[in-house]
Amino acid sequence: xxxxxxxxxxxxxxxxxxxxxxxxxxxxxxxxxxxxxxxxxxxxxxxxxxxxxxxxxxxxxxxxxxxxxxxxxxxxxxxxxxxxxxxxxxxxxxxxxxxxxxxxxxxxxxxxxxx
Numbered sequence: 001x002x003x004x005x006x007x008x009x010x011x012x013x014x015x016x017x018x019x020x021x022x023x024x025x026x027x028x029x030x031x032x033x034x035x036x037x038x039x040x041x042x043x044x045x046x047x048x049x050x051x052x053x054x055x056x057x058x059x060x061x062x063x064x065x066x067x068x069x070x071x072x073x074x075x076x077x078x079x080x081x082x083x084x085x086x087x088x089x090x091x092x093x094x095x096x097x098x099x100x101x102x103x104x105x106x107x108x109x110x111x112x113x114x115x
Contacts, residue, residue, distance in 0.1 A: 001040075001042050001043065001044055001045040002014075002016055002017065002020065002038075002040060002042075002044045002045065002067060003015070003016040003017075003044070003045040003046075004016075004017060004044045004045065004046050004055065004058050004067070005045065005046055005047050007058060007060065008058060008060070011060050011061055011063075012060065013060065013063075013065075017065070017067070020038065020065075021065045024036070024038075024065075030064075032064070034064070035059075035064055035065075035066065035084055035087050035088050036064060036065050036066070037059070037065075037066045037067065037068055037080055037083065037084075038065070038066070038067050038068070039067075039068045039070065039076075040067065040068065040069050040070065041070050041071070042069065042071065043055060043069050043071045043072070044058070044067070044069050053071075053072070054072065055069055056068070056069055056072065056073040056079045057069065057073075057079040057080070057082060057083040058083065059083035059084065059086045059087040060086065060087065061086050061087065061090045061091070061092070062087065062090045063086075063087050064087065065087075066080075066083040066084065066086070066087050067083075068080055068083065078110070081110055082110055082111065085110055085111055091111050092111065093111050093112065093113075094106045094109050094111050094112040095112065095113075
């Protein structure tokens with residue numbers, strides 16, 4: 001399980017995310033303008049086992065590497081698009097504090113959660 005503890009909160013990679021990214025960078029030619037998504041068949045570790053269960057993806061804003069987690073993920077394409085919205089287009093969630101909306105207020109918006 002990839003440990004993503006604290007990654008999204010401060011828009012920085014966890015130590016395991018950094019190690020995975022570096023390993024990939026060292027193993028192949030990487031285009032600096034291309035986003036990369038690592039896909040996992042396990043839920044991530046995010047503090048506790050319970051906290052990681054609902055996480056389906058993670059990509060930091062304005063970053064090149066993102067992560068998809070398949071358990072409980074019924075629409076990996078939508079989750080990939082959502083994560084790329086963060087990484088490539090620097091988008092926030094619709095419910096981030098500056099918008100004063102709640103999770104699920106705009107369920108058809110890619111950057112919201114359907115609740």
